[in-house]
Amino acid sequence: MSKKLRLQVGAAVIVGALAFIVLHGANRFTQYFVSVQQYRTHYAQYRGQVLRVEGTMLASSVHYNSATSTLRFTLMGDGQSLPVEYQGPMPSEQFQNADAIVEGQMNAQGVFVAQKLMVKCPDHYTPATSAAAG
């Protein structure tokens, strides 16, 4: 086998192996990323899976139990809502509706138990009490 051919075969093997492990890995480590509305409408498809749901964290629904450090709130999206429970730090008192992503799964009681809560940072930070609204 000529050197050039050997090199090309070697390169093809490396690229092939790489493509295989990437595709294989992509199948094993995926998570669906859906909106509240999608999650509600196609729930049967997502039952029992850990996934990410995106929606708006409703300020008025936020309830924090300091004894168990459990945060409960409702995630809204396109008229659908999803009750979420999350173990983590207490939110601020002056709380605004914020876009958030939760990662977790539904429990038997129909509450979405989030292992992770990501509240998006807005484009620019706008405090609730700013008098000089642009």
Added chain:
Amino acid sequence: MTMPLLGRYALVLAGLGALYVTGFGWWANRRRDLRAQESVRGAAVAVAVSLTTAVLVLEYLLVTGDFAVQAVFNHTNRALPIGYRMAALWGGDSGSVLFWGWILSLYTAWVAWRGWPREGQMTPMVVPLLGGLLLFFTGLSNFVANPFRLVPGHPTDGSGLDPLLQNVVMSIHPPAMYTGLIGLAVPAAYLLAALWVRVPSREWTAVVRRWTLWAWMFCSAALVLGGMWAYMELGWGGYWEWDPVENAALLPWLTATAFLHALQMEERRGMFRWWTAILGVSSFLLTLVGTYITRSGVLKNSVHAFTGTGVGPYFLILMGAGFAYAVGVLWLRRDLLRDRIELGDTFSKESLYLLLNVFFTAIAAVVLVGTFYPVLSQALWGQTVVLSVHFFNRMTAPMFLALVLLLGLAPAVPWYNARLREAVRRQRWPWAAGLAAGALAWADGFRTGLAVGGVVVTVFALGSMVQEYARAAQARIRAGTRPWPRALWAAATQNRRRYGGYLAHIAFLIIVLGVIGSHTNNVTVTQTVQPGSWVSVADYRIRFNGLDVVTHPGYQTTEANLTVIQGSRQWTLAPGASFFPGTAQPVADVAILGGLNQDLYVVLEGWDPGGQIATLEVFVNPMVSWIWIGMYVLVAASLWAMSHRTGPAAEVVTAAEPRAPLAWRRAQPLLERGDQA
């Protein structure tokens, strides 16, 4: 004239200057009109002066708090300390674009002013190329994201800076990142100009390498600083999460690292030229991809999606144009990209360099595909799918370790053809050190194959680098330089480029050890405590003494007062949570007790507002500080390598060319003559 108006005029002037540099520069090159080319040189400096004026005006407005200006109103307020007001320059889109353009203009002016006499064959083309980019940035600043736009009404206070950005590291990380990312445009421009004008490679490799090393140093430091910020500020105990924004910064770093090594190949052997050219160009193009990711919010799974003024799509257009241009140049100059030497043996230094290119590119490909997977899956199957952290870890870790192995092997593997047995024999001590470290790691509780194997390979590579230093010192001692520290110093200062490079390898290996260590045997405990009760984690005992509320200008912090005892030593820690009006979540004030072996990392998770109960999350993170130490060493090593060839001899390019390669070329008459003909 009001200050904001001065800023606007400066921007307009900069835009016109950039137009002149690009259009007239191109025309002057076509006409080969020397006087016109000189005027382009001056115009490049004028653009830098205009943009410097604009930046200074914006800084002045930020510091004095002119809240009628949009960029000031959006990102500062009265309560903000002066340091953060200055850093608010890059707090938002419009300021960031101006800042990018400004740094680019400084680079362009430097090339026009200092590089012109030295690299005169390339600079007349490099300056208009960079001028095209300047035109893009000044265009954005003038028409899309003008920082000097006024806010209606007469606001007396601004919105304030995002609390997460109010961190010392965060005021260094963005400028370092920008300096690095924009810096990658310069070597790409030089490379394309050199190919287009058919400058022989020995004329351009030195200048391209120096610019790449400069940019690469900033990119590396900025990546680690970004991790440091996440570690200090986000309060989840880690420093890297494969977030799209992090990946965006990692991508150009990967290809730029490979490019630095590929340049070595170009200079020493004239081989794998397609790799070199593509890596250089794609490092720059990937910075635009990264900017598109961060500025467009296309990847919604990111926490940091900075949406807003809508500058994102423009970067995509710029990337497309840059890509098309680069492909055109490379294709039309494909005759220059033929290799000078054919690959000899399958096992040789050349093949290690080739594998290095392959692995860095493969990692970049995995990260790129993984980052855009949500978009790809949406387009292909109509379903947004996100790849988890495990995907990136599993895919890239083995390839990074393969790179570490290559790094360790390289010094013992000669050019053209090599014998495996000889390489192992030469490196028996490094291998022994690696295996011993692996055994120690096993005894210390490292159990996964990746962790133990990683320690073996990394320590082997460290040993290999140390051996190179030792060999150099020995040669000096034999030549009569004593004692050995002096010999070592003499060797390291003589060839700063090589030993600076080895030191950079050592720094990278320290970081790799830190990454492996911090993923092994970390402990996390979450516990709800009352005043007087204890939390025990690893060998730390933590006593909770109560809660304090501290009022700062503009925000309030609730702190847990803790006493930490480890053996006979005692510390006081105060992890807290800060409330900034209007934010959804409090900003964690993580308390970190840093150490070489491990960090104690305490987060105040929650508390009972009325009473004194608090929930603490305590992490023991091993070896994280190694990553920070590695970064400092890396910066020092890069500066060391860059300081090679300074002084009066470096003023003109022919004299500045290193003597060693010249001597080497003379030693290779056959191949060299063929090349020059």
